[in-house]
Amino acid sequence: MSEKNANRMIFNSLLDQYHYQGLPVDSIDETTAFTIHNLKDIHAELPYTSIVYRTNFFSFVFVKDAIGKYTTDEQTFNTAPGTIYFTNPGHFKSYEWQQINDVHLITLSESFLKENVHPKVFEEFPFLLAETVPPRTLQPEAFAEFEQLYQQISKEYFATSPYRTRIIGSLFVVLLLKIKAYFWEDYNPIYEGNRSSQIVKQFKRNLEQHYRDLVSGKAEKVFRVTDYADAQHLHPNYLSNVIKSKTGKPIATWISEKTITEARILLQHSTASIKEVASQLGFTEATHFSNYFKKQTGITPALYRKQQTS
Structure with a gap:
């Protein structure tokens, strides 16, 4: 939409x-x-x-x-x-x-x-x-x-x-x-772009790296806005304003979209259980992950996996 x-x-x-x-x-x-x-x-x-x-x-x-x-x-x-x-x-x-x-x-x-x-x-x-x-x-x-x-x-x-x-x-x-x-x-x-452009590029890199670390087990908790701001030595409000003005999307949306993208990949391409996928993405409870996934996509993780493998 x-x-x-x-x-x-x-x-x-x-x-x-x-x-x-x-x-x-x-x-x-x-x-x-x-x-x-x-x-x-x-x-x-x-x-x-x-x-x-x-x-x-x-x-x-x-x-x-x-x-x-x-x-x-x-x-x-x-x-x-x-x-x-x-x-x-x-x-x-x-x-x-x-x-x-x-x-x-x-x-x-x-x-x-x-x-x-x-x-x-x-x-x-x-x-x-x-x-x-x-x-x-x-x-x-x-x-x-x-x-x-x-x-x-x-x-x-x-x-x-x-x-x-x-x-x-x-x-x-x-x-x-x-x-x-x-x-x-x-x-x-x-080397491209002004200061705001560099902040956006670095945020994208940090977001990508963090989710690789989550999936590989090098990280356990999903980063918050403050974590991404600390990585660039910025105030969280300033980082949020730059990301929103340059990309049109709040940081929270970037994080949720990245979470769902990685979840889909794991559900489709790995043999990990839904509980294990939830844990890899920083969720402490599989039910929380399932509810989150359904809210974002309209279907449960189990149904999504079934559709991809049928």
């Missing part, structure tokens, strides 16, 4: 975003946290200018033949044939299209990345946590390598194979490796 925040819309899925903007949704599978389609099939009337909004998902855009521009926070970038760019959750965004012949958009959630790409995806691909990564425009022969991959992903997305999600996840790993090799092998996000 979408919500209004700070006079801007926040969308939790591309389906919500397109519904709100009055765009076609026929090509979007609402049963999975992954989408891919050609924007030519979405924007029948051009030029098109979007509203300013935030999203809670990652977007990857492959511009084979189109002209437009997009804005992330205060930075505006032109898009031309051969342009590839991605945006991550939490930023103010808008875009314009003057002409579209072939532009493929992939969107996916953090849960999809961790469940189907790799549980430690941000460790392998740290640029996914970057604040703003400028687009790159490739020569046709280099762009063709990416086109072959996203076309294969598109084929699998609209297929009916029982292994569809796993195949898409494997192909997306290759796509990320290509992006890493071509663009960001030497990219160091620590």
